[in-house]
Structure formats: C-alpha cells, structure tokens
Amino acid sequence: MANVEEVMKIIIKCVDFAAVKHKDQRRKDAEKTPYINHPIGVAKILTEEAGIWDPVVIQAAILHDTVEDTDTSLDEIESIFGVEVRNVVAEVTDDKSLSKMQRKELQVMNAQSSSKEAKLVKLADKLYNLRDLKRCTPEGWDEVRVREYFEWSGRVVRKLRGTNAAMEDKLCEILGFTILLE
Numbered sequence: 001m002a003n004v005e006e007v008m009k010i011i012i013k014c015v016d017f018a019a020v021k022h023k024d025q026r027r028k029d030a031e032k033t034p035y036i037n038h039p040i041g042v043a044k045i046l047t048e049e050a051g052i053w054d055p056v057v058i059q060a061a062i063l064h065d066t067v068e069d070t071d072t073s074l075d076e077i078e079s080i081f082g083v084e085v086r087n088v089v090a091e092v093t094d095d096k097s098l099s100k101m102q103r104k105e106l107q108v109m110n111a112q113s114s115s116k117e118a119k120l121v122k123l124a125d126k127l128y129n130l131r132d133l134k135r136c137t138p139e140g141w142d143e144v145r146v147r148e149y150f151e152w153s154g155r156v157v158r159k160l161r162g163t164n165a166a167m168e169d170k171l172c173e174i175l176g177f178t179i180l181l182e
C-alpha cells in the first residue's frame with residue numbers, strides 16, 4: 001500500500017464497515033458496551049502495544065468478528081478490502097455451525113499453523129478478552145466458565161509463541177505462566 005492517505009482511507013473505511021455491521025451488538029458485560037469497542041481495541045493493541053503497522057493485519061483485526069458474528073461474507077470482505085485481508089479474516093473466523101467444544105478445540109489445533117498475520121490478530125484478540133474478563137465478569141458467567149476461558153486461552157496462546165514478544169509477555173503475565181519454559 002503506497003501512501004499515508006491511502007492507508008488512512010482504507011482503515012477508516014474498515015472501521016466504518018465494522019461499526020455498521022456490529023451496530024446492534026453489545027458485549028456481554030453489565031454495561032452492555034457497544035461490540036465495536038472490541039475490534040477497535042484489538043487493532044489498538046496491535047499498533048500501540050505490539051508495534052504492528054501492517055495495514056492488512058490492522059484491517060483484519062478491525063474486521064475479525066464481522067463474518068463470525070454478523071451477516072458479512074468473506075466474498076464481501078474480499079470485494080472491498082482485497083484477498084489478503086479476506087484470507088486473514090477467514091483464518092480467525094470460527095465455524096459457528098460446529099459445537100462450541102469443537103470450535104474451541106479447532107482454535108487450539110489450528111493456531112500453530114496459522115499465518116503470521118492471523119497469529120498476531122489471535123494474540124491481540126486473546127489479550128483484549130482476557131483483560132476484559134479481569135475487568136468484569138460477563139453476565140451469566142460463573143467462576144468455572146471464567147477459569148475455563150483462561151485455561152483454554154492458555155492452550156491457544158502457547159501454540160502462538162514466537163509471534164510477538166510484547167503481546168506474549170503481557171499474556172504470560174495475565175495467564176500466570178512463562179510461555180518459553182512450557
């Protein structure tokens with residue numbers, strides 16, 4: 001991608017697209033935070049904390065839940081944002097026709113062989129969600145569900161090691177383990 005203007009334009013287009021797609025969705029916290037805060041926050045972790053400036057990664061982060069959680073198709077993503085963004089979004093999209101257990105296991109199984117771009121989005125997504133879980137417990141979640149989310153995230157994050165030290169260090173701190181020693 002050539003210049004600042006083009007990058008700015010496509011990133012704003014992405015935020016606008018995701019905001020429209022997620023407009024009726026809320027997070028599961030008691031405050032019912034607008035869902036769009038999550039993909040924007042994931043992109044912010046990548047730029048501010050992980051030092052990632054690849055426009056494809058940032059676009060995929062902003063769009064990462066549009067196919068999984070809204071009526072967006074991968075073809076729609078490709079037609080507007082290109083095939084590279086489509087491919088990363090596809091990699092981070094769970095198949096909602098599968099059971100929750102199958103989806104969770106597939107994330108663990110597929111993490112290591114993902115592209116570098118998808119690994120970056122996955123790390124930032126987990127970091128955001130784990131911080132959110134520490135901030136407040138989603139409505140209807142008990143202690144067991146929170147603990148299981150932490151344990152499962154740990155299994156995914158271990159498979160993503162060697163991708164980005166800054167995010168991995170912060171994830172280790174939250175998860176309470178040292179990735180390199182395990």
Ligand SMILES: Nc1nc2c(ncn2[C@@H]2O[C@H](COP(=O)(O)OP(=O)(O)O)[C@@H](OP(=O)(O)OP(=O)(O)O)[C@H]2O)c(=O)[nH]1
Pocket residue numbers: 026027028029038065100125129130132133138149
């Ligand atoms: N911590 C937290 N999570 C919330 C909140 N609101 C929505 N979520 C979403 O809930 C998902 C985690 O809940 P689970 O019970 O594990 O999964 P499920 O939604 O598929 O049933 C994450 O989805 P995901 O983006 O698909 O990520 P992933 O965990 O499947 O990778 C997360 O983004 C909230 O207030 N706090």
